[in-house]
Amino acid sequence: MNSPTFQILMLLTVILVVIMTVVLFAVQQANREIPGLRAWAYSYLCGLLLCVSFLLRPHVPEGPAVIVSQVLLFTSAWLNLVATQIYTGRRPWTRTCFGWALLIVLGLASYLTWQQPEPRLRLALILGAGGTLMLLSALAMLSAEIRRQPERYLFTLACGTHGLALLATSLSLLLIQTHPTDLERLDFVAQFVLIESIVVLVMRAFGVVMLANAHITAELRHFAERDPLTSIYNRRSFMTLLDKSVNLMQRMNSPLSLLGLDLDHFKRINDTWGHGSGDQALRHFVQLTTEHLRNEDVIGRVGGEEFVIFLPNTGLEAAACVAERLRALIESQPVAGPHGPIALTVSIGVTLIAKGETQEAALQRVDEAMYRAKAKGRNRVELA
Numbered sequence: 068m069n070s071p072t073f074q075i076l077m078l079l080t081v082i083l084v085v086i087m088t089v090v091l092f093a094v095q096q097a098n099r100e101i102p103g104l105r106a107w108a109y110s111y112l113c114g115l116l117l118c119v120s121f122l123l124r125p126h127v128p129e130g131p132a133v134i135v136s137q138v139l140l141f142t143s144a145w146l147n148l149v150a151t152q153i154y155t156g157r158r159p160w161t162r163t164c165f166g167w168a169l170l171i172v173l174g175l176a177s178y179l180t181w182q183q184p185e186p187r188l189r190l191a192l193i194l195g196a197g198g199t200l201m202l203l204s205a206l207a208m209l210s211a212e213i214r215r216q217p218e219r220y221l222f223t224l225a226c227g228t229h230g231l232a233l234l235a236t237s238l239s240l241l242l243i244q245t246h247p248t249d250l251e252r253l254d255f256v257a258q259f260v261l262i263e264s265i266v267v268l269v270m271r272a273f274g275v276v277m278l279a280n281a282h283i284t285a286e287l288r289h290f291a292e293r294d295p296l297t298s299i300y301n302r303r304s305f306m307t308l309l310d311k312s313v314n315l316m317q318r319m320n321s322p323l324s325l326l327g328l329d330l331d332h333f334k335r336i337n338d339t340w341g342h343g344s345g346d347q348a349l350r351h352f353v354q355l356t357t358e359h360l361r362n363e364d365v366i367g368r369v370g371g372e373e374f375v376i377f378l379p380n381t382g383l384e385a386a387a388c389v390a391e392r393l394r395a396l397i398e399s400q401p402v403a404g405p406h407g408p409i410a411l412t413v414s415i416g417v418t419l420i421a422k423g424e425t426q427e428a429a430l431q432r433v434d435e436a437m438y439r440a441k442a443k444g445r446n447r448v449e450l451a
C-alpha cells in the first residue's frame with residue numbers, strides 16, 4: 068500500500084471525497100428536513116477520514132492504523148445503509164445494533180493483527196462486511212415505495228456495484244492461497260478496490276444529491292397541488308384535473324358526473340367545539356369520503372368546508388347513488404371530539420357534465436343543486 072501509484076490514487080480520492088463531503092454537508096445544511104441526508108454526509112466524512120488514514124499509513128504504527136481504517140470503513144458503510152433506510156421511510160437499524168457489530172469487527176481486526184497476524188483474511192473480512200452493507204443499501208433503495216423517483220436507480224446502481232465488487236474481492240482474497248506476507252498481491256487488490264471505489268463514490272454522491280433534489284421537488288409539488296389540512300387537491304389543481312378529464316371523457320364519449328359537497332352548519336361546530344375540532348371534522352370527512360371513492364374518482368377542496376368530486380365513466384343515476392351513500396356514511400360516523408362524538412352531515416348536489424359543456428357551467432349547476440339541498444333542510448342529495 069506504499070507504492071507511488073497507490074499514493075497518487077489515494078491523493079486523488081481524497082480530493083474527490085473532500086469535494087463530495089463538502090457538497091453533501093452544504094446541501095444538508097440548506098435542507099435539514101430531507102430524511103437521511105445527514106447520515107449520508109457523515110458517511111462521506113468517514114470515507115474522507117478513511118482516505119486520510121490510508122495516506123498517513125507509512126507514518127503510523129500498523130496496529131492502530133489497521134483498527135482506525137477498519138472502524139471508518141465499517142461506519143461509513145453502516146451510515147450509508149442507515150441513511151437509505153431513513154430516506155425510504157423505514158426504521159433505521161439501532162445504535163445498539165451498530166455498537167455490537169462494530170465490536171465484532173474490532174475484535175476480529177485486533178485478533179488478526181496482534182494475536183494471529185493475517186492481513187489477507189483481515190482485509191477479506193472487512194471488505195465482506197462493507198460489501199454486504201452496500202448491497203443491503205441497494206436493496207433497500209430498490210424496494211422502496213417511492214414511485215416517480217427514477218433518481219433512485221443511480222444510487223442503487225452505485226451501491227449495488229460497490230457491494231458486489233467488495234464481496235467479489237473479499238471472496239477472491241479468501242479463495243486464492245497466498246502467503247500472509249504477500250504484500251504485493253495485497254497492494255494490487257487495494258488498488259483495484261480503490262479505483263472501483265473512486266468511480267462508485269462519485270456516482271453515489273450524484274445519486275444522493277439527485278435524491279435530495281427529487282425530495283425537494285416532490286415537496287414543492289405537494290405544497291402547490293394539495294390542501295395543507297386534508298392533503299387532497301386544492302382548488303387550482305382540482306380544476307386542472309377536471310379540465311383534462313372533461314376533455315378525455317368527451318373524446319371517449321363517456322359520461323362524467325360532478326358532486327358538490329358542503330358540510331352543514333360547520334360554523335356551529337367551530338363555535339361550539341373550537342377551531343381544532345373543526346379541522347378534525349374536515350380531516351374526518353375527507354378520510355371517510357376518499358376511502359369510499361374509487362381510485363379514478365378525484366376529490367378537491369374548493370372552499371373552507373366545500374368540496375367537489377368528479378366521477379369519470381359515471382352517469383347521473385350512478386352518481387346520485389354514490390352521493391346518497393356518502394351522505395349516509397357521513398351521517399352515521401360522527402367525528403371523535405375531545406368531549407365526545409360530534410355529529411356531522413353534508414348536503415350534496417349532483418350533475419352530469421353535458422357534451423360540449425364547459426366545466427364552469429357544470430360547476431355552477433352543481434352549486435345550485437347543493438344550495439337547493441341546503442334550502443330543503445340540509446343533509447340531503449339534490450340532482451341538477
Ligand SMILES: Nc1nc2c(ncn2[C@@H]2O[C@H](COP(=O)(O)OP(=O)(O)OP(=O)(O)O)[C@@H](O)[C@H]2O)c(=O)[nH]1
Nearest residue numbers: 329330331332333334335337342343345346371372
Ligand atoms: N376549522 C376550520 N373551519 C373552517 C375552515 N375553513 C372554513 N372554516 C369555517 O367554516 C365555516 C363556514 O360557515 P358558513 O359558510 O356560515 O356555513 P355553515 O355554518 O356550514 O352553514 P351552512 O353551509 O349553511 O350549513 C366558517 O365558520 C369558517 O370559519 C378550516 O380550514 N378549518
